[in-house]
Amino acid sequence: MRVPEIYHRYPRLTSSITAWLPALLLVVSVAYLGIQILRGMWDLAGQAPRLPGFAQALDPLLALLDGQPRLRATTIYELAPNLLGPLLWAGLALFVALYLRNALPSIRSSHVGLLVEFAGSWLPLRWEELRLLRVTQDAAGERFIILAEVQPGRLTTWHRFYGLLYGLRWHPGFLISSQIGQAEQLIQTIITQSERAARAIDGVQAVQLREDLRSPLFQLLLGPTALLGSSAKGAEQRGTSISIPSIEGGPIKATYAPRLKAIVSSLTLLLGLALLLSYLSYWVRFLALSVPGVRSTWPFSSLLTTPGYADLxxxxxxxxxxxxxxxxxxxxxxxxxxxxAAHLMLLLGLPLLLWLRQLMPSMEARDEGMFVRGTLGDRGRLIPWQQVTAFKATEIDEERQVVLLQAARMPAATRINSLLYDGSSTPGVFIASQINNFEPLLGEALNQLAPIEATEGQAPILQQEARSWLIWLLFDRKAALYALVNEARAEMETQTLEAKRVLRSGKPSLFLALFPALLLLVGGLLAVSPPGAGLLFAFLFLWLFALLEWPMVSQLSMLLDQKTDGGYEGARAYYLYPQSQLPRILPLLAALYFQIIGLPLLAILAWIGAIVWAYFLTVDLCTTLYDWKGSQAILGGLMPVVWQMLLLVAFLLL
Known part of the structure; x- marks a missing residue:
């Protein structure tokens, strides 16, 4: 069937904006560069700035421009650093202008393929050269932006930047917006003609329409509510809603909901951007201190009014x-x-960022192993079934479960998953019941691992009783505390203090107490000057101070219970309190990252959030263990709050 040629173009207003906005940006940046060059030339000549007679009306503007404070250059070598900033801004403006100017190209479609506009010319694409359509739409399903990825080697290297901005993929592609003329017909033509080419040519695959590979950045541009998901009704009306069913007898694919992945991806990108900006700020300060010529140029000039730098x-x-x-x-x-400090910050911040990046991976159970792909759509990694060392499950209730798949050959950042799950160090990946095809995926994994576990001499792999108290407390605090208390009551030895048992139960408190001390240590190491030996002593002091919360709260709760005609639980608080506080690790982990990237205020707020959480956790523990009510339970919850506030004051003073 011959397809008539159709010219798809954007409305005049959209085309005008994409044409004039980059031009205006470029004019402003070049004008700023020209002004700096003129000022430098006047300084080198040692003359007052003046204009020809016909332009004397602009003398007030000239005086304003020349009156800005700066280091006056006397040689060309002093002038060159002053022009570095304006040149960089002009280069960045040129890049942004070219990017925006060609971001929304006009498209011609025919029976042969597509013609994509670029820099005033047309780039041809045959139907078999299209590979993927990545769809990002708003919450109502009425507006969308599609990245059409093509074969490597097609289009230009410049088009790889569109794939990089869209989804951090160095892959050539071009953007299609819902504002383009006859947008639905264009998308339908691409799909049908690609399928026709795949049937006619051996070895050619039809283009894939993927709504799960969204772009967090473009979702924000389409509207903040787009992060919460799209309207199914709107998607059906456009005919772009798809599902990826598992092939019977083949691999079982499972992915998280697009809105969940979008939230994690957006958070990862924002925190990564904050890390990058913090890293660059160290270089800005270093250059301002080391190169006097750049101090008059923003952002280096900002240090002239910054306390600690201005006098220096x-x-x-x-x-x-x-x-x-x-x-x-x-x-x-x-x-x-x-x-x-700049590179130490990267060394500390990148592992946490990489961990967050793989928190909600896509999974695919194959005959040879489990294929895991990160949240931001990386290449993925195949984990052979023979390399799986443990398969641990935490059942929160009948509908919610979290499974940890552990294997030795996994990214180092995934060790944080195992550390949070049960304190182990083997790399692992979480599989939550919120993922689609959870039960088929879990069943296939169990079927593949059961014969391996039956091998003689093989250590147990399937560990259905290896629950994570942190995860259980996080999602169902009261049920988890009830189970925790019942386990302690089942052992009469928990009524008395035994050194080995107490030390074994106190490991979570050792880990939890480490975070305030790490906040102090990180703040000292990433300061503007080398730390002294006192930082190590302050670190140890704060760690021990934080660790005293465990015996203090446990002992006080025992005494209060005895004063209220109780005392039947004995020393069980010593064994239960450390595990009951495990969820506090998450806000403290966020506080640590904020401290690393140089946002101490957010770190303090996250710490305060952990203190508030400690109150509710302790109230529920006292209610479950001692059956305290009203003011008694409130008093029990305030014990860790008071201690943590004292710890916070000590942190601020140190």
Whole structure:
């Protein structure tokens, strides 16, 4: 069937915006660069700025431009650093202008393929060269942006930047918006003609329409509510709603809901951007301290009014601050330590970022193993069934379960999953019941692992009783505490203190108490000057101070229980309190990341959130263990709050 040629173009308003906005951005950046060059030339000539007679009316504007504070250059070598910032801004503006100008190209479709507009010309694409349509739509399902990915080698290298911005994939593609003329007909033509080409040509696959591979950035551009998912009705009206059923007898595919993956992806991108900006800020400060010529250019000029830097820069107005810092004064910014702190921040922040990136992976159970793909759509990794070391399950209730699949050859960042699950160090990946095809996926995994476990000498793999108290407390606190208390009551030895048992039960408190001390340590290591030996002593002091919360709260709760005609539970609080506080690790982990990327206020707020959580956890523990009510339960919940507030004050003072 011959398809008539159709010219799909955007409305005049959209085309005008994509044409004039980049041009305006480029004009402003080039004008700023030109002004800086003129100012530099006037400085080199040693003359006051003046204009020809016919332009004397612009003298007030000229005086305003020349009156801005700056370091006046006397040689070309002093002028070059002053022009570095404007040149970088002009280059960035040129890149953004070209990106926006070609972001929404006009498209011509025919029976042969597509013609995609680029830089005033047309790039041909045959139907068999299209590979993937990645759909991002708004919550109502009325607006969408599609990235059409093509074979490598087609289009241009520039088109790889569209794939990079859309979904962090270095793959060539072009954007199609719902505003383009006859958008639905264009998408339908692409799908039908690609299927026809796949049937006619051996080895060619039809284009795939994927609504699960969304772009968090474009979802935000379409509207904040797009992160919560799209309207099924709107998707059906467009005919773009798809499902990926598992092939009977073949691999079982499972993915999380697009809105959940979008939230995790957006959070990962935002935190990654914050990490990058914090890293660049160290370099900005280092260059401002080391290269006097750049201090008049933003963002380096901002340090001239920054406490701690202003006096130091004024003391060295025309020369670099000593690389090792000012030896006679302790605590002043040292250029060399800025470089150390910048890369130390990356070393600490990237593992947490990589862990968050794989928190909600797509899964595929195959005959040879479990295929795992990260949240942001990486290449994925196949885990052979023979390499699986443990398959642990936590059943929260009949409808909610969390499984941990552990294997030795997995990314190092996945060790955090196992550490949070039960304190083990083997890498692992979470599989939650919120994933679609959860039961078939779980059944296939059990069928594949059961024969391996039956092998003689094989350590147990299927560990259905290896529950995670952190996960259970996180999703159903009262039921988890009830089970925890019943387990303790089933053993009479828990009524008395036994050193080995107490130390074994106190491991969560050792780990939990480490976070406030780590906040102090990270803040000292990532400061503007090298830390002293006192930082280590402060770290140990804060760790021990935080650790005292465990025996203090446990002992006080025992005494209060005895004063109220109780005392039947004995020393069980010592064994139960550490595990009952495990959910506090999550906000403290967030606080640690905020501290790493240089956001101490957010770190303090996250810590306060952990303190509030400690109150509710302790109230429920006292209610379940001692059957306290009313003011008694409130008093029990306030015990860790008071101690944590004292700890917070000590942290701020140190």
């Amino acid at each position: 820069l004024n003391a060295y107005p025309d020369q670099a601050v000593p690389f090792m810092g000012v030896a006679t004064v302790v605590g002043l910014p040292a250029p060399w330590w800025h470089l150390i």
